[in-house]
Amino acid sequence: MGTRFENVGIAVRDLEATIAFFTDLGLSVLGRDTVSGEWADTAVGLDGNHTNIAMLQTPDGGGRIELFEYIQPEAIETEPTRPNEIGMHRVAFSVDNLDEALAIAARHGCYPLRGVATYGDVYQLTYVRGPSGIIVMLAEELKKG
Missing domain, CATH: 3.10.180.10 (2,3-Dihydroxybiphenyl 1,2-Dioxygenase, domain 1)
Incomplete structure (x- = not known):
């Protein structure tokens, strides 16, 4: 299959x-x-x-x-999901420039849940609360090859 x-x-x-x-x-x-x-x-x-x-x-x-x-039928409003809830979690995107992506998100009133983290020497990343409460992960690769 x-x-x-x-x-x-x-x-x-x-x-x-x-x-x-x-x-x-x-x-x-x-x-x-x-x-x-x-x-x-x-x-x-x-x-x-x-x-x-x-x-x-x-x-x-x-x-x-x-x-x-x-x-x-009429849409049902729910509380925005949290990162540790079971079910649909988030959508994730690799971006070339995390600062630029965060500036774009901010223009839409969307901000990180806490801040920007560094995962080893691999990624800088954050979770942003997007439109309709969607959790969007934005990640920039640190070692671009």
Whole structure:
């Protein structure tokens, strides 16, 4: 059986703000759509499923995020996840310049949970609380070869 990674799906409260955050970090929008109908109800397991979606891709083409904003049924607000909770944890990106990435995040009102750490002599990294409470790890490789 062949298996390949396709994308990570994230429900958001404000699709436009979330797209702006991720595109400012360097991702590009591959496409946008509004989906609904019996096929969507069946696939997602929600009656009356109606969402606006956007598919974003990393600059290297290796990763995709599908963002969706619910029109129907009404989105359910939850507390933002914490790093030690079971379930979807975070999305992670390697960046060329961590300081620049943090400045971009700050322009969107998104800041590190605690600060920037250094993992050995390999990475500088941090977890940022992104739009809709998404935890985003940003990491810059220290020894670029």
